[in-house]
Amino acid sequence: MDDVLLAELTSEVHSATEAKWILERAMTVDDASRIAPVARAMAARRAGGEPLQYVLGSWSFRTLELLVDDRALIPRPETEQVVEAALERWRRTRPGDGALSIVELGCGTGAICLSLISELRAETRFGECVMTDVSSETLRLAGENALALGIGGLTLRVGNWFAALSEGLRGRVDLLIANPPYVSEGLRGHLDPVLDWEPDIALYAPMSRSGIAGFLHVETIVTQSREWLSPGGVLCLEMSEHHVQAAMELALRVGLVGVEEIRDLAGMPRGITAVAP
Numbered sequence: 001m002d003d004v005l006l007a008e009l010t011s012e013v014h015s016a017t018e019a020k021w022i023l024e025r026a027m028t029v030d031d032a033s034r035i036a037p038v039a040r041a042m043a044a045r046r047a048g049g050e051p052l053q054y055v056l057g058s059w060s061f062r063t064l065e066l067l068v069d070d071r072a073l074i075p076r077p078e079t080e081q082v083v084e085a086a087l088e089r090w091r092r093t094r095p096g097d098g099a100l101s102i103v104e105l106g107c108g109t110g111a112i113c114l115s116l117i118s119e120l121r122a123e124t125r126f127g128e129c130v131m132t133d134v135s136s137e138t139l140r141l142a143g144e145n146a147l148a149l150g151i152g153g154l155t156l157r158v159g160n161w162f163a164a165l166s167e168g169l170r171g172r173v174d175l176l177i178a179n180p181p182y183v184s185e186g187l188r189g190h191l192d193p194v195l196d197w198e199p200d201i202a203l204y205a206p207m208s209r210s211g212i213a214g215f216l217h218v219e220t221i222v223t224q225s226r227e228w229l230s231p232g233g234v235l236c237l238e239m240s241e242h243h244v245q246a247a248m249e250l251a252l253r254v255g256l257v258g259v260e261e262i263r264d265l266a267g268m269p270r271g272i273t274a275v276a277p
C-alpha cells in the first residue's frame with residue numbers, strides 16, 4: 001500500500017480507517033496507474049459528506065457483500081437482527097412441509113430477502129421467491145445483487161406493496177417480510193444529514209389512517225398481510241420503536257396470532273413477527 005497516498009487520503013477524509021478502505025477499494029481497479037486518481041475521487045466524495053457505503057459501492061450485511069448505491073437505502077445493522085428474528089420464527093413455525101415461498105415487499109438492495117435465501121438454502125426447498133419495490137431503479141439494484149451473489153430463481157416485481165404481487169400468490173406466502181419507510185414526513189430535513197443522500201421514498205411515510213405519524217405503510221402491510229399469508233405463514237416487519245405497540249395491536253385485530261416483538265441488540269423494540277391462523 002502506498003503510504004504517501006494513504007496519508008493524503010487520511011487527511012482528506014479525517015479517518016485513517018476510512019482512508020485505508022478507500023485505498024483498498026481503489027486498488028481493485030485493473031490499471032495500476034488509475035489507483036491514485038480513483039482513490040482521490042472517492043475521498044473527495046466522502047469529504048463532501050457522501051456516506052462511506054455509497055463511496056465504496058458495496059457493504060457487508062450478515063454473510064453477504066452487497067452492492068450499494070444511491071438507488072437504495074443503505075442496509076442497517078438493526079436489519080441484520082430482524083433477519084435473525086425472521087429465521088428464528090420461521091424455523092420455529094415451519095408452515096407446511098412443502099417448498100418455502102418468500103416475499104419481501106420494498107426490498108431496497110435485497111439485503112433481507114437475499115440473506116434469508118442464502119442462509120436457508122442448506123435446510124429448505126424454495127417455492128416462489130419474490131422481491132418487490134415501488135422504485136424500478138431500486139429493484140434493478142436488487143437484481144444486480146441477486147446476480148452478483150449467484151442467487152437465481154427470484155421474481156422481481158415493481159409496484160405499490162401487495163399490488164406488485166400476482167394474484168396466484170394470495171394465501172400462499174409462507175414468509176412475508178418488509179422494512180417499510182416509517183420516518184414521519186414532518187421530520188424531513190431535521191435528521192442526520194446522511195439521510196439526505198438516501199432516496200426519500202425509502203425513508204419517509206405519511207400519517208396512518210388511524211392518525212399515527214409515519215405509520216401508514218406499516219398499517220397497510222399488517223392489515224393486508226393476512227390474506228396473502230399461507231395458513232401458519234410468518235409475517236416479519238421492521239419498524240420504528242414508536243410503532244411496535246400499535247403494530248402488535250393491529251396484527252391481533254386483523255386476526256394474526258402469536259404476535260411477538262422483535263428487539264434489537266440494544267434491547268429496543270424494532271419490529272414484530274406474527275403468524276397467520
Ligand SMILES: C[S@@+](CC[C@H](N)C(=O)[O-])C[C@H]1O[C@@H](n2cnc3c(N)ncnc32)[C@H](O)[C@@H]1O
Nearest residue numbers: 075106107108133134160161179180181201202
Ligand atoms: C426502509 S427501505 C428498506 C429497504 C430494504 N428492505 C432494507 O431493509 O434495507 C424501504 C423500501 O420500501 C420501498 N417502498 C417505499 N414505498 C413503497 C411502496 N408503496 N410499495 C413498495 N415499496 C415501497 C422503498 O423504495 C425502499 O426500497
